[in-house]
Amino acid sequence: MVKDLVVIALGGNAILGKNDKGYVEKMWRNIYRAAEPIVDLYIRGNKIIVTHGNGPQVGNILEWFECAKDRIPPLTMDIACAMTQGWIGYMLQQAIGNELVRRGYHRKVVAVVNQVLVSVDDNAFRNLEKFVGPYYSYEDAESLAKKHGWIFRQDPRGGWRRVVPSPEPLENLEVEAIKTLVDRGYIVIASGGGGVPVASNSGGIVRGVEAVIDKDLASSLLAISIGASRFVILTDIDCVYIDYGKPGMRPIRRIKASEALRMVEEGIFPPGSMGPKVKASAIFALRTGRASYIGHLDRMIDVFNGNSGTIVEP
Template identity: 45%
Template sequence: HGNGPQVGMINLAFETAARAGAMSHPMPFPECGAMSQGYIGYHLQNALNRELADRGIARRAVTVVTQVEVDPTDSAFQNPTKPIGAFYTKENAEKLSAANGYAMKEDAGRGYRRVIASPKPQNVVELPMIKTLVDAGYVVIAVGGGGIPVIRDGNGYTGVPAVIDKDFASQTLADLLDADMLFILTAVEHVSLNYGKPDQIDLEVLKINEALDFIAQGHFAKGSMLPKVEAAVRFAAKKDGRVAVIGALEKASLAIEGKSGTRVER
């Protein structure tokens, strides 16, 4: 699941508290991400458990606070682009940058915001625990918001201020679990060419080589459909017989039956 609005709200609340003098420093961003995983996971698992019980299904959902390892040499750290938190004047942005070492950039003429990196996921730290729960029949909620970004630090891990794309994180977890299918559920029913235009074409099947051509031609919006298609291609390309499906959340059951969504395959 995503966490954009929630982690932004948590981060803003602590920034506001720090400005008001209630805290000496804003809450570090990895901790904000961890809070959002617990907050969203709590609601998701309770909703799922209630529905499972209502349907007489003897399974239960559980949330795993998940760390996702990233490469400290990832080029994304040299060019942070993901805006988070409140808007500031140029003067206040410069003060924040000097005081906390934040990278600050102007955001669409609305003021200055903190920007952080969006590195690619390399590994899921809690993979053994997630696999154990899946094998035991639990419905596992994991890598929420793309996971808490961490780097290896001796025998442990240290959080870093970054945002991992949730589609790439889900694809990485699916790879590591050796899943046969990956479903990426969103607000639209299909991957489309010429999206939102009179000549829009909805795709039911998308071969990997076709997807790569469409990506090169700029058919998919950055930060929207592009990472979903890229994640689906990465998953399907790793192993024969794998299929990724991109479709609408409310039509997930139809997508499982092959009656809705876009199938990405070799």
């Protein structure tokens, strides 16, 4: 086991805030804000892997192509995910590299376009639940469904949206390359947006699939596979809450992984936001016997040290 290897998962909403409206300058601001504590942890002797969400960004890409639908064919989901890995990975790589140089260190940071294996037999391919892309009227959704064979459902937040599978991640295909880079002293950015979803045939040949992998579960898988000593999920909320956003909401500062999984299964945490984070943290804790940490991006060092956020114990 690598004793000082940390996997830091940056939430998509932490990179692009709810009120940031997709502006790239806002992303730069948030990413530079994250780069400073990441470098703080690195120069203290920790080996660092950074993963990131891509929900707002992949939605933007799908909407851009929809606006040009009369001139440009639509993208498949695997390519859209790879595009966001390059986009956000480049921004993180530049910001972290500049912070290293500013402090007198070599620019040892690299982003990896990363494939993650899923099974085509996963029930998720028969039960489409993950909303992606822009909102449509019923008439437009019906037209697109006929044209492309897409599936649409009504989003409770308004309008009709495309739904795609969100299968369980099984294997990170570039894990050995990531491990090699980390062992050579690089900060590695990987598994962005959950990784590019691919499926394999009996001969080991892979191809992209129309799906979105949950980035927290994929980050947990990477942390387990690579032998991380600590798994930290950073978001735009200071800790895990029961009844978040309601009167009388209660913070959870420390919880056992088994109890956390029970609460996830009972639907206590929102399935589209905190639920996957709690589940991913609990899986890491149970599989490795080491704690996971969930907290706010702006309190990264405090979350890392267990002085802020929620600790999920084995």
